[in-house]
Amino acid sequence: MQIIIVTGLSGSGKSIVLRALEDSSFYCIDNLPATLLPQISQHLNATNHSKIAISIDSRSAALEALPKAIESLKSAGNQVQVWFLESAVETLVKRFSETRRKHPLSNESTTLPESIANERELLAGVAELGHHIDTSNLSANALRNHIRDLLKQDNYNAGDASNRGLVLLFTSFGFKNGIPLDADFVFDVRSLPNPHYDADLKPLTGKDAAVQMFLAKQPAVVEMLADIQHYVEKWLPSFNQDHRSYLTVAIGCTGGQHRSVYFVEQLSSYFKQQKQQVIIRHRELD
Numbered sequence: 001m002q003i004i005i006v007t008g009l010s011g012s013g014k015s016i017v018l019r020a021l022e023d024s025s026f027y028c029i030d031n032l033p034a035t036l037l038p039q040i041s042q043h044l045n046a047t048n049h050s051k052i053a054i055s056i057d058s059r060s061a062a063l064e065a066l067p068k069a070i071e072s073l074k075s076a077g078n079q080v081q082v083w084f085l086e087s088a089v090e091t092l093v094k095r096f097s098e099t100r101r102k103h104p105l106s107n108e109s110t111t112l113p114e115s116i117a118n119e120r121e122l123l124a125g126v127a128e129l130g131h132h133i134d135t136s137n138l139s140a141n142a143l144r145n146h147i148r149d150l151l152k153q154d155n156y157n158a159g160d161a162s163n164r165g166l167v168l169l170f171t172s173f174g175f176k177n178g179i180p181l182d183a184d185f186v187f188d189v190r191s192l193p194n195p196h197y198d199a200d201l202k203p204l205t206g207k208d209a210a211v212q213m214f215l216a217k218q219p220a221v222v223e224m225l226a227d228i229q230h231y232v233e234k235w236l237p238s239f240n241q242d243h244r245s246y247l248t249v250a251i252g253c254t255g256g257q258h259r260s261v262y263f264v265e266q267l268s269s270y271f272k273q274q275k276q277q278v279i280i281r282h283r284e285l286d
Contacts, residue, residue: 001045001078004053005037005070007126008085009119010104011092013135013143014055017085020147021053030055037069041078056126058119059104066126081245082130084123086181091136092116131246132182137173142286149279166240168232168271169248171281172206172264174256180283183250187228187263193218195258205285206261215262225266232267236276256284 004026006017015030022028027049032040034056044052056066073080087095093112096103103115110118135143153167173180175190195201195211204211215221232249239247249267253259261282268278 001041001049002051003041003073003078003080005066005080005082005130006053006055006085007057007066007082007123007130008133009087009092009116009123010058011095011101011116012085012087013138013140014057014085016140016143017083017133017147018053018055020144021151024051024148024151026051026053028053028055031059032056033060034063034066034069037066038072038076041073041076058122063122063126067129070129082126084127084130084132085135086120086127086132087134088136088178088181089113089116132248134181134183136181137177137283138286145286146279146281149281153277153279165277166236166244167246167277167279168236168268169246169279169281170264170268171248171250171283172256172260172285173250173252173283174254174260175252176254177256177284179252180248180250182248184248185232186250186252189224189251189253189259189263192221192224192253192259194254196255201258204258205282206258206263206265207282207285211258212262212265215259221259221262225263228263229267229270232271233274256282261285 004021006014008014018028018030027044029040029052032054037054040054041052070080070082093116096112103112105119106112106115133146138146171180171183175188179186193215195204195214198214201211201214206212236247251260251263264280264282268280272278
């Protein structure tokens, strides 16, 4: 049975993810106590449910029991993934202010940023269990699309388990908007020639042929691209052996429009040719 556990900070988009999973034929349960995970999975398995998504967060009882419950599910032969959603404090404060929702840990003696910090600390142990998804710069629609991309991968395929493996997630970003919180590796390409200063190339992106031709002619670009490619390729087997489901490689330039996008496009193309499962995300373009 395929089980996805959705957890993370309040306001980070867990409800959106749960609805997206429901639209993809998952049986969804919101705010389940961690201690009930084994029992509910046994019950749903007996009723022929093959895909389950369960939300567990700071409102759920017995968070400390979650790691043991997950191991119990895995030992029973289930395919279990944990998605931890998070966002920057500024983003969460803005979202709560716009919706006028009350943070679940807020009280008369704590401010909203303090409540967010308390929740982050409360969920620190849970955050180590799975794949992080930074929703700081993602709209609801972009987040839904990202979830669909994740579900397309073979490691979420109910077929041959041998097809399931580590997914490489390449994301471009602009340093001016901050480093992605979900990045495992961050590479800085701001030292390279910038198409932004070419009037013809400025309105384009790293997906456009003219920008790609410009960057491909720069020796420093070619060299750095080869270095990053070699580094990821060298250490990929190590993460595979560690039974990781995802590896997020973030490439950043100043605005996230030209150089970082070009690098992500080139790297993803190379690793796809190597039969590696790849997801592309251009944070600033999305």
